Amino acid sequence: MHTLIAPQRGFEFAEFEQRTNQLQAQMHAQRLDAVFFTTEPEFRYFSGFKSQFWESPTRPWFLVVPAAGKPIAVVPEIGVAGFEQTWLEDVRSWPSPRPEDDGISLLAATLKSLAGRHHRIGAMLGPETHLRMPAANYAALQQQLSQHQMVDVSSAVRRIRSIKSRAEIEKIRFACQVTAAGFDYLRRHLSAGMTERDACKAMHLEMLRLGADACPYLISASGQGGYDNIIMGPTDRVLDEGDVLIIDTGATFDGYFSDFDRNYGFGRMPAETLRAYDAVYEATEAGLHLAAPGVTTGELWQAMWAVLETSGALGNDVGRMGHGLGMQLTEWPSHVPQGNVVLKPGMVITLEPGMAFAPGRMMVHEENIVITASGCELLHERTWRDMPVIA
Template identity: 55%
Template sequence: MIPQPSRGFERAEFERRLQKAQARMRVAEMDAILLTTEPDVRYFTGFFTQFWESPTRPWFIVLPANGKPIAVIPEIGAAGMAGTWVEDIHTWPAPRPEDDGITLLRDIILQLPRKFGRLGVPLGHESLLRMPAGDYQKLLADLSAFDIADASLLLHQLRYLKSPAEIEKIHFICDLTSDAFEHLPNSLKAGESERQNCHRMRIDLLQRGADTTPYLISGSGPGGYDSIIMGPTDRIIETGDVLIIDTGTTFDGYFCDFDRNYAFGSADDDVRRAYEVVFRATDAGFAAARPGATTSDVWAAMWDIMEKGGALGNSVGRLGHGLGMELTEWPSNTPEDKTPLEPGVVLTLEPGMEFAPGKQMVHEENIVITEDGARMLSRRAAPELPVIG
């Protein structure tokens, strides 16, 4: 087990993030960017709280073209935000549905220097606005002096490259979860439900030092499974079943995301062959993942192995994705994505295929791109399908 990293980040980390954002903003001719989501707010401020689970109050951070982030937040968060590196904090007594911070936010944005007359807002794929749609429409009407520019790609690209401190946190939670998966055969039991087996794993992850396990799904069935997102269910696992467990577990706000497959009692030749194909596909994706290559190159390397191995199709739509403060991040490993890989990028490799009508086999590992190629963050799965009992 690797040592647990320290929590949080040095102030210099946030300063570097802001400097990179502001350099890109100048190129994109944006006077400011409005942030409303937990990952974006946390990325630039360090404000880390479970209170985001409450949907009642909106939270706003304004990134100006010059100077530090400006917080426009409910009063309940003032003390927490004051504990970050942010100094310019404006509050209102939320919840106040008739004007939940919108007038205050408008006034602060209008006071900013205007060089380009453009306000960045994340509006594209894999982005969202965490505020009422009616409030956003009102804000736009009050900010007619600004053109609204989509800032989603700019923000995706910033978070795409992880710092050494971020990679350390992801590596730690991958290592911890690898320990739990390697111990799992000792606790998996036929005759019990998916839910019961997954419940024990969730407890084990927490006891090992994980902060949360918000994503722990499973699928099972005789000779393979037909879904990887609907469990854990109360379906009883029987001899001859194959079980997949996929988990997104966190440490200090950073995710791992990988899975493991198990057979109970026995596994037929088709299942063993499918497992061997996706295992080799993962190796191919790993070999292709190096600086100068693209996400599409990684996809092609994995799909070539699966196609030659008899894949009937892939229902997931991609063969992996970015990983970090969110379970799934931009970009995606698809034929069309073509995002260049650089040192510091963290990806999942997730080859999955339908190997028989209604039967899937999916495998996933987590990697980081280095100067020389790629390095595993999760510990590699067994090369042959593990059989329980």
């Protein structure tokens, strides 16, 4: 039975101060008087406020970062008490829900009070972002701030968030170790006759027992000799002789994700299926050998694809071969053919080579690593060299 020791929860206040100082340096370079956030990852990253209440779409939440000093929370009254556990001191609130003015005038007033120098305000407006408020509310905010310019800060924020602190890395490492132990547990308890749903449920319960807080992402797919997708399921499909099962999961600990998969075979496996498994394993090896500071995401993609192409890959429908990882299941950057993001120490990324090896059949492999000063380090045990075959 696995025994895993969880790292300390939360962060020292000095870490939030450092994060905020980094953002304020970027704001100074862009002549921004203030930045506001509306989505949970950014809100939590700079404030330390962590609540499951984000699951409710009823109320908006705003965090304002001034050019100097601590962030200011502009939040519904129901959430004020939760900020006693954070490093913030200035918490402004309104009685929400109030559809006719759900915090917009209070947010606008707060931003106006801070943006009198350059009249430039930052927000997350770029790719892979969204504004967690009704479109009409954002239009109303823009109208109330008509004398100010809205500036996209998503590039600066994702660069800051992409470099993980030691404390962040240890949280991700624990989530990854729990996930790896869950896969090992499943290998010992899988049998033909189970359904995809049975398998995922067994693994889910084991990860929770080992210390995961939750498992928001847990998919599976199966089929004779391979599978045709990696984003659906689990279903009630019964696992039988000749099937391949993939499970891809993202467990969390203290708000940080793991994200990797494992493949299992049942009974006699076709030779082409075993060759595909070997190919994605070797492609991952190529990524592990190359990943280091100074390497680009495009070079990483090319190294993995070269192995798959040599192995007869018909294509890669996933569109990328890995991505960033942290407070979100997938973060910037993506490993794409022409990717120009340079890897740096402290980046946590996935390596995810995948290939279509026959019509309607694919094989995907994924591992989680952190970029170190001289290379990279796996955050969990490497997958099995040979596909495990369940008798």
